Amino acid sequence: MELFDTIKNICEGAKVASRSLALLSGEKRNALLIKIADNLREGASKIIEANALDLSSAKANGISDAMLDRLMLNEARIDGIADAIVKIASLDDPIGAGEIFTRPNGLEIHKMCVPLGVVAMIYEARPNVTPDASSLCLKSGNAVVLRGGKEAINSNKAIVAIIRSTLLECGIDENAVSLIEDTTRESANVLMSMRGYIDVLIPRGGKGLIKSVVERANVPVIETGAGNCHLFVDESADIDMAIKVALNAKCSRPSVCNAIETILLHESIADKFLTRFYDETRKYALDIRGCDRCKEIIPEISSATDEDYATEYDDYIVSVKVVCDVIEAVAHINKYTTGHSEAIITESARNADYFVNSIDSCALYVNASTRFTDGGEFGFGAEIGISTQKLHVRGPMGLSALTTSKYIIKGDGQVR
Numbered sequence: 001m002e003l004f005d006t007i008k009n010i011c012e013g014a015k016v017a018s019r020s021l022a023l024l025s026g027e028k029r030n031a032l033l034i035k036i037a038d039n040l041r042e043g044a045s046k047i048i049e050a051n052a053l054d055l056s057s058a059k060a061n062g063i064s065d066a067m068l069d070r071l072m073l074n075e076a077r078i079d080g081i082a083d084a085i086v087k088i089a090s091l092d093d094p095i096g097a098g099e100i101f102t103r104p105n106g107l108e109i110h111k112m113c114v115p116l117g118v119v120a121m122i123y124e125a126r127p128n129v130t131p132d133a134s135s136l137c138l139k140s141g142n143a144v145v146l147r148g149g150k151e152a153i154n155s156n157k158a159i160v161a162i163i164r165s166t167l168l169e170c171g172i173d174e175n176a177v178s179l180i181e182d183t184t185r186e187s188a189n190v191l192m193s194m195r196g197y198i199d200v201l202i203p204r205g206g207k208g209l210i211k212s213v214v215e216r217a218n219v220p221v222i223e224t225g226a227g228n229c230h231l232f233v234d235e236s237a238d239i240d241m242a243i244k245v246a247l248n249a250k251c252s253r254p255s256v257c258n259a260i261e262t263i264l265l266h267e268s269i270a271d272k273f274l275t276r277f278y279d280e281t282r283k284y285a286l287d288i289r290g291c292d293r294c295k296e297i298i299p300e301i302s303s304a305t306d307e308d309y310a311t312e313y314d315d316y317i318v319s320v321k322v323v324c325d326v327i328e329a330v331a332h333i334n335k336y337t338t339g340h341s342e343a344i345i346t347e348s349a350r351n352a353d354y355f356v357n358s359i360d361s362c363a364l365y366v367n368a369s370t371r372f373t374d375g376g377e378f379g380f381g382a383e384i385g386i387s388t389q390k391l392h393v394r395g396p397m398g399l400s401a402l403t404t405s406k407y408i409i410k411g412d413g414q415v416r
Helices: 002-021 026-042 044-060 065-071 075-090 129-139 150-169 185-192 207-216 239-251 270-280 292-297 326-336 349-358
Strands: 098-102 108-115 118-123 143-147 177-179 200-204 229-233 260-266 287-290 317-323 341-345 363-366 403-410
Touching: 002 118, 002 143, 002 177, 002 185, 026 044, 026 075, 026 129, 026 150, 044 065, 044 075, 044 150, 065 150, 075 129, 118 129, 118 185, 129 143, 129 150, 129 177, 143 185, 150 177, 185 207, 200 207, 229 239, 229 326, 239 260, 239 270, 239 341, 260 270, 260 326, 270 287, 270 292, 287 292, 292 317, 317 326, 326 341, 326 349, 341 349, 349 363
Parallel strands: 118 143, 118 200, 143 177, 229 260, 229 341, 260 317, 287 317, 341 363
Antiparallel strands: 098 108, 108 403
């Protein structure tokens, strides 16, 4: 009961804070964000010191290099986080916008954008989510309750301490941003049960975490993140372009959800592409797992299984398969996709159209890397997640995704 009561108190505090936060002007919310950015820069040494504890613990627990990179904060990354917060402050205010229309009976109806209220997040070893989510929620007038993973607990505590002290400094209820410091599974289960306090819950992490939240929560959930992403290299592809895109989509940052996990190759270009791709990726020690045809081309690679094609590796591992045409490529993707991001490299407008019209993922690319599925790259500022569902939002979730509507109806005595 003690944990339940602790989390309930946090959520109650967030609910109260959300009401006062929603009344703040856009100017005050923007000034708050700029002050948070300044204070994060000033507190960088404390954040890095806390992050070092997380990195040390993660290394002791055998976490992969790719996941360590995901966890690591340094001065440059903290500067980048602060820059993103300043960028969010510069974006148009999503609150209060809407439309006004008049009915034949004279009623004036104003559909107005308003905050969701209290947003909760359950996420894993990415401490940058903490300031990103906090800033997006504050900009859109929402309170946020954060429950990060054990891997980043010290980093998250340091970041949230700075944000909460800034809220107080600006005369705003510090409970607008709260962190659940218990990282056990039970704390996540309790947070999922806070109906009446939590207006929406957003999980960010691996497939297992997201599945657990979707199945267990009794508060509204926006399903995000799991990224079993694909790249198909068509027979008409520019091989130089295909190599460049594949290297970026797999190796630039393999631990993120918009990195590709499977490359599908048209049989007519498989030898040419795979030979070059194998040579180019030796510097990354990329583990390539391929079908029988791929192994004929490069005997040194491992054999791929059905489980490999279904796996989001988040690491320097990629599955490769040879297909006979775009139809087979699309069928493979539709079987294994998590609905995140897929790409085709092709000079054929017909094949490109078939690809984008036949796959139901939230982001489909023609001759570009999947690594652009990101709120910042879409011009939304930072993102609170990438929704792979269809209600109430899909794709990178920026400020507008953190609002809902209410109707204000003005009359002069109308009755029905």
